[in-house]
Amino acid sequence: xxxxxxxxxxxxxxxxxxxxxxxxxxxxxxxxxxxxxxxxxxxxxxxxxxxxxxxxxxxxxxxxxxxxxxxxxxxxxxxxxxxxxxxxxxxxxxxxxxxxxxxxxxxxxxxxxxxxxxxxxxxxxxxxxxxxxxxxxxxxxxxxxxxxxxxxxxxxxxxxxxxxxxxxxxxxxxxxxxxxxxxxxxxxxxxxxxxxxxxxxxxxxxxxxxxxxxxxxxxxxxxxxxxxxxxxxxxxxxxxxxxxxxxxxxxxxxxxxxxxxxxxxxxxxxxxxxxxxxxxxxxxxxxxxxxxxxxxxxxxxxxxxxxxxxxxxxxxxxxxxxx
Amino acid sequence: xxxxxxxxxxxxxxxxxxxxxxxxxxxxxxxxxxxxxxxxxxxxxxxxxxxxxxxxxxxxxxxxxxxxxxxxxxxxxxxxxxxxxxxxxxxxxxxxxxxxxxxxxxxxxxxxxxxxxxxxxxxxxxxxxxxxxxxxxxxxxxxxxxxxxxxxxxxxxxxxxxxxxxxxxxxxxxxxxxxxxxxxxxxxxxxxxxxxxxxxxxxxxxxxxxxxxxxxxxxxxxxxxxxxxxxxxxxxxxxxxxxxxxxxxxxxxxxxxxxxxxxxxxxxxxxxxxxxxxxxxxxxxxxxxxxxxxxxxxxxxxxxxxxxxxxxxxxxxxxxxxxxxxxxxxxxxxxxxxxxxxxxxxxxxxxxxxxxxxxxxxxxxxxxxxxxxxxxxxxxxxxxxxxxxxxxxxxxxxxxxxxxxxxxxxxxxxxxxxxxxxxxxxxxxxxxxx
Numbered sequence: 001x002x003x004x005x006x007x008x009x010x011x012x013x014x015x016x017x018x019x020x021x022x023x024x025x026x027x028x029x030x031x032x033x034x035x036x037x038x039x040x041x042x043x044x045x046x047x048x049x050x051x052x053x054x055x056x057x058x059x060x061x062x063x064x065x066x067x068x069x070x071x072x073x074x075x076x077x078x079x080x081x082x083x084x085x086x087x088x089x090x091x092x093x094x095x096x097x098x099x100x101x102x103x104x105x106x107x108x109x110x111x112x113x114x115x116x117x118x119x120x121x122x123x124x125x126x127x128x129x130x131x132x133x134x135x136x137x138x139x140x141x142x143x144x145x146x147x148x149x150x151x152x153x154x155x156x157x158x159x160x161x162x163x164x165x166x167x168x169x170x171x172x173x174x175x176x177x178x179x180x181x182x183x184x185x186x187x188x189x190x191x192x193x194x195x196x197x198x199x200x201x202x203x204x205x206x207x208x209x210x211x212x213x214x215x216x217x218x219x220x221x222x223x224x225x226x227x228x229x230x231x232x233x234x235x236x237x238x239x240x241x242x243x244x245x246x247x248x249x250x251x252x253x254x255x256x257x258x259x260x261x262x263x264x265x266x267x268x269x270x271x272x273x274x275x276x277x278x279x280x281x282x283x284x285x286x287x288x289x290x291x292x293x294x295x296x297x298x299x300x301x302x303x304x305x306x307x308x309x310x311x312x313x314x315x316x317x318x319x320x321x322x323x
Numbered sequence: 324x325x326x327x328x329x330x331x332x333x334x335x336x337x338x339x340x341x342x343x344x345x346x347x348x349x350x351x352x353x354x355x356x357x358x359x360x361x362x363x364x365x366x367x368x369x370x371x372x373x374x375x376x377x378x379x380x381x382x383x384x385x386x387x388x389x390x391x392x393x394x395x396x397x398x399x400x401x402x403x404x405x406x407x408x409x410x411x412x413x414x415x416x417x418x419x420x421x422x423x424x425x426x427x428x429x430x431x432x433x434x435x436x437x438x439x440x441x442x443x444x445x446x447x448x449x450x451x452x453x454x455x456x457x458x459x460x461x462x463x464x465x466x467x468x469x470x471x472x473x474x475x476x477x478x479x480x481x482x483x484x485x486x487x488x489x490x491x492x493x494x495x496x497x498x499x500x501x502x503x504x505x506x507x508x509x510x511x512x513x514x515x516x517x518x519x520x521x522x523x524x525x526x527x528x529x530x531x532x533x534x535x536x537x538x539x540x541x542x543x544x545x546x547x548x549x550x551x552x553x554x555x556x557x558x559x560x561x562x563x564x565x566x567x568x569x570x571x572x573x574x575x576x577x578x579x580x581x582x583x584x585x586x587x588x589x590x591x592x593x594x595x596x597x598x599x600x601x602x603x604x605x606x607x608x609x610x611x612x613x614x615x616x617x618x619x620x621x622x623x624x625x626x627x628x629x630x631x632x633x634x635x636x637x638x639x640x641x642x643x644x645x646x647x648x649x650x651x652x653x654x655x656x657x658x659x660x661x662x663x664x665x666x667x668x669x670x671x672x673x674x675x676x677x678x679x680x681x682x683x684x685x686x687x688x689x690x691x692x693x694x695x696x697x698x699x700x701x702x703x704x705x706x707x708x709x710x711x712x713x714x715x716x717x718x719x720x721x722x723x724x725x726x727x728x729x730x731x732x733x734x735x736x737x738x739x740x741x742x743x744x745x746x747x748x749x750x751x752x753x754x755x756x757x
Contacts, residue, residue, distance in 0.1 A: 071438035071720070073416050088756050093749060095731070174518075180583055182738060270582075271734040286410050288724040289434045 065295035072289050085296035095272065096280065096297060104276040104301070107190050108254030114194035115250050116243065119201030124231070126202070127209050136206060140199035147196070151263030154192045155179065158264075179265060182273035189264050189274055193257055201246045208242030209235065244316045248309055255305050258282060277301045365649050366397045367656060370412065371426035371641075374402030381675045388671070389656060396652045398424070409723075416440055416646075423647040424657065425473075429463040429638045430726065432472040432718040433556070441472050442643040442650050448474075448658060459636035460684035462715035467554040472718075473642025474661040476672060478684035479601040480709035481542040481624060481634045484608075488618045489523060489596040498597070498622035501629045502570055505597075509579040512596035525579035527586035527598035528571060528737065536582065536733040537726050538635050539599035543567045545714040546626035546633025551729060551754075556719030558754040560747065566627065568736060568743045575737045582737050591615070599624055601637075602706040606680030609700075621702040623709065636713035638684060667691065682710055721757045728753045 041048075066085055070078045089096040126135045142150060157163045158178035165175040178188040212235065220230050236243075258278035261268060268275030268283075277297055285294035373382045379402065386398050401422055403411045409431055415421050427435060435441050444452075449471040453461050460475040485498045493512045499505040509525030516522055528539045541551060549563030574580045586598040591611040609616050623632035641660070643653035661672045669677075673688030677696065683689045689707065697703045716722070732750040735741040 071434065072413060074439045077438065091756075093752055094756065095728075095753065177583070269734070271738050272731050283727070286413050288721070288727075289413070289438060290724065 062295045062298055065291050066299045068292045068295075070291040072285070072291055081292065085292045086300070089293060089296050089300065095275075096277075096300075099272050100275050100277055100280050101300075101304075103186055103272075103274065104255055104278075105304075107186055107193070107257060107274075107276055108251055110187055110190035111193040111197070111254040111257070112247060112250045114191060115197050115201055116246055118194060119198045119205055119246065120239075120243070122198060123202050123205035123209055124235070126206060132206075136203060139202045142196045143199040145196075147259040148263050150192065150196050151260050154195075155264050158188060180270055182271045185265060185270060185273045189260060190254075192264065193254060193260055196260070197250060197253060201250065204242050204246055205239065208239045212238045240316070244312065248312050251308060251312070252305055255301065255308070364395055364397065365652050366399055367424055367647075367649055367653055368399050368401055368422040369424040369426070370401045370403070370408075370415070370422035372403060372405040372408045373400075373426070374404060378679055381679060385660060385671050385675060389659060393656075396649075396656060398656055412440075416644075421644045421646055423644055423649055423653050424641060425644055426476065426639060426641050427472070429472065429475070429640050429718050430716055430722050432464060432640065433466050433720040433722060436466050436470055436472060437720040439645055441470075442645040442647070442653075444471055444473065444642070444654060448654060451662070455686055456684050457686055457689065457710045459710055459713045459715045460638050463636060463638035463718065464640040466718060467556075473640035474657055474672070475638045475640050475684040476661075477603075477639040477676065478636065478682045478710070479603055479638070480636050480682065480706055480713045481538060481599055481601055482621045482705045482709060483597055483624050484590065484600050484604065485597045485620050485622065486590070486593055486595065486618050487620050489593065493596075498620060499625050500622075501625050501631070502627050505625055506570075506574065506577075506579075509574060509597065510577060513579045515578075521581065521584055522594065524581060524584050524586075524589065524595045525597065526574060527584065527590070527595050527600075528574070528580050529582045529585070530598075530600055531585060531587050534601075534726075535730050536737060537730045538601065538637070540567060540571065540729065540733055541635040541714070541716070542599050542624040542633055543570065544633070545635060546624050546631055548626070548631075548633075550714065550717075552717040552719055552722060552725055554719070556717070556721040556725065556754075556757065558725075558751040560751050560754075565743065565747050568733075568747055571733065572736050572740070572743050576740055580737065582734065593618065602682055602703075602709075603680055605700070605702060605706070619702060621705045623705055632712070634709035634713035635716055636710065637716040661685070682707060721754070724757070725754045 065078070067080060067082060068078045069081050069085075088094065092098070122139055126132050126139075129135055159165070160175045160177070164178070169175060176184065179185050216234050216238070217230055220234055225233065256278050257276060261274055261276055261279050262282075265274040268279050278301070281294045281297045281301075284290040284297065369386070371382065373379050383400065386400060390397050405428075408426075408428070412421070412425060412427065412435075421440070425435075425441075432441070443449075452464065452471050452474060456475055457478070459480070460478045461471075463478075464472045464475045466472065483498060489512050490496070490498070490508060493508065495508055495511070499508050505526065511525075512523055513525035514521070514523040529536050530538060544551065544564055544567050547563040547567055549561055549567065550559040551564070553559045571580070584595070586595050586600065587604070587607070589595050590598055591608060593615065605621070608619055612619065624634055626632055641657050643650050643657065647653055659671075661670055663671055665671060665674055667674075669683070669688050669691050670685055673683035673685050673692065677683050677688070677692045683692055689710070693703075693707045697707060717725070719725075728750060732746045732753075735746050736743060
């Protein structure tokens with residue numbers, strides 16, 4: 001069988017050589033592949049150039065800066081200092097590990113849990129309503145709005161004389177310092193982050209729900225399953241790939257959050273309670289001119305996001321969501 | 324078999340290196356994109372935070388005056404809010420669009436000088452600043468190596484503002500002259516309703532903007548004879564600093580001071596008895612309080628013992644970008660702006676600053692304008708006097724970072740009531756980590 005196959009290949013190759021007029025049988029495909037390879041690289045060039053200039057070069061530059069001391073502007077003033085930036089920021093008597101990294105993780109966890117739970121609830125409700133397009137559009141609106149507008153509107157609502165405290169006072173509950181109390185400032189901003197990102201998650205989850213075969217629900221109904229059992233037994237397991245995607249993207253967005261913090265609390269206050277890694281990086285680089293420290297923080301955050309994403313993927317694969 | 328891929332990698336590496344070198348060289352070479360020059364006429368760009376009235380029109384008037392008499396060197400204003408000034412300066416400088424002339428907070432001066440952004444002024448300009456400006460103003464714009472950053476402009480000192488009526492109602496007809504009195508009066512004047520809401524805050528130790536808790540603390544620290552940083556930017560915190568932290572901690576724990584009340588909003592409505600604030604505040608108090616301004620008094624920030632006093636002085640400066648193609652013209656304009664005298668013998672800049680309720684940093688201007696202004700308002704006397712003894716705010720390369728750490732530490736004491744010795748240690752190590 002193998003010999004027959006080899007003979008066929010040899011015959012085909014010699015026929016091809018005859019047609020193309022090539023004397024050396026092994027050079028023809030090689031040259032063609034090279035030509036095609038060059039054409040392929042040519043087509044890829046714009047994208048590769050974009051990625052090289054805006055992603056690969058800055059990434060390598062950031063890694064290099066994380067091992068250096070640099071005040072900005074003059075490239076001749078970059079001084080290599082090894083891992084000092086890392087030892088400084090990861091020192092437990094500093095502020096980066098606690099409270100900044102702790103705040104970052106708490107903020108991401110809170111916003112992910114709230115956004116995923118909220119979007120799942122909304123998607124499930126929309127599925128049972130008429131005019132589904134309208135409801136999806138309504139919940140998608142915050143995604144279109146700018147973070148600055150969202151942050152400022154919520155900031156006004158959180159004020160002591162704002163709408164939320166007004167409602168609490170009407171219920172004879174004392175005003176809450178949503179953004180001035182160090183204990184609740186971070187959760188208050190996380191609620192806004194979750195609210196602002198629910199729209200995009202709802203779209204993905206609605207598409208996931210629609211992709212579930214209706215006959216599975218019908219079979220469950222015949223077997224006597226109620227709505228709650230159908231949700232736990234059918235919707236949730238079959239929605240796992242969509243949920244995983246939402247979970248990972250929300251988690252990354254939560255870990256990288258910056259704009260909302262700067263709009264709502266301005267300086268990461270009160271008492272550093274809303275200071276997160278991305279905001280601290282901005283402060284170090286653009287305010288204090290400590291580009292090396294900022295880059296080391298960026299690398300630390302990158303590693304954390306990478307590990308969390310790997311864990312999420314691993315957990316998901318163990319549960320059988322490879323496809 | 325292995326040579327081919329390695330060869331390709333080498334080529335790719337070469338391409339990447341050339342591209343990166345080109346990108347970096349381009350960004351490094353184009354430091355200043357501010358100025359322009361056409362037909363012998365030079366246009367200088369001037370970045371400042373004087374974007375709001377009345378400062379904007381005041382500076383515009385001066386620039387128009389220069390432009391009309393110097394057709395070959397025209398100055399164009401670029402303004403941003405103070406909150407965006409440093410970021411704008413950083414981003415434009417990095418992007419090669421730095422302005423020719425910069426107005427900067429002196430706190431950032433060391434950082435800008437260390438990164439080579441600031442041009443060194445001529446010997447004449449430097450000696451004019453060292454000899455003819457008040458000591459605190461000159462110190463605020465002089466780096467640890469002796470480099471003068473530029474001409475001092477906005478210059479402020481800190482004093483204790485107090486409400487005479489609130490103090491009189493509590494049985495005091497004079498402001499405190501030592502810390503024991505400060506605590507006593509703050510306790511006696513503090514008033515809360517049955518729900519615990521403040522009706523009158525005894526002493527305010529916070530202010531708006533970037534300085535927040537830092538400047539009142541530094542004023543008290545100067546009164547105690549201490550410092551935050553040495554000339555190299557290392558922690559200079561000692562037992563005196565610990566005593567100021569202890570004082571603030573006791574005041575916070577006894578409930579006579581709180582960071583939840585912003586004095587700029589509540590002092591004018593007679594709801595704050597005392598506040599440590601900058602001199603610029605006097606202008607807005609007059610405007611907001613109208614007849615009630617008669618209740619306002621000012622006094623030196625008291626030290627631990629009677630007779631001891633202190634103040635913090637901070638300044639802004641106008642300097643020239645080292646990357647400007649027209650540095651000489653830039654300094655020519657700044658020298659005119661800060662030296663040319665009007666009919667009264669006062670510099671244009673001094674007149675502009677005094678007109679906006681600020682202390683003219685040039686000694687000769689202050690000597691002419693000071694007595695006239697103090698005759699109209701006695702509250703200005705402690706403010707002008709403080710210029711002679713105030714501690715200039717540090718401008719070390721890490722000063723801004725250190726000040727932010729100080730503010731966070733003070734908030735731990737004032738808001739979270741954290742133990743002073745623990746905060747003191749962590750602040751010192753945070754500062755020294757640079």
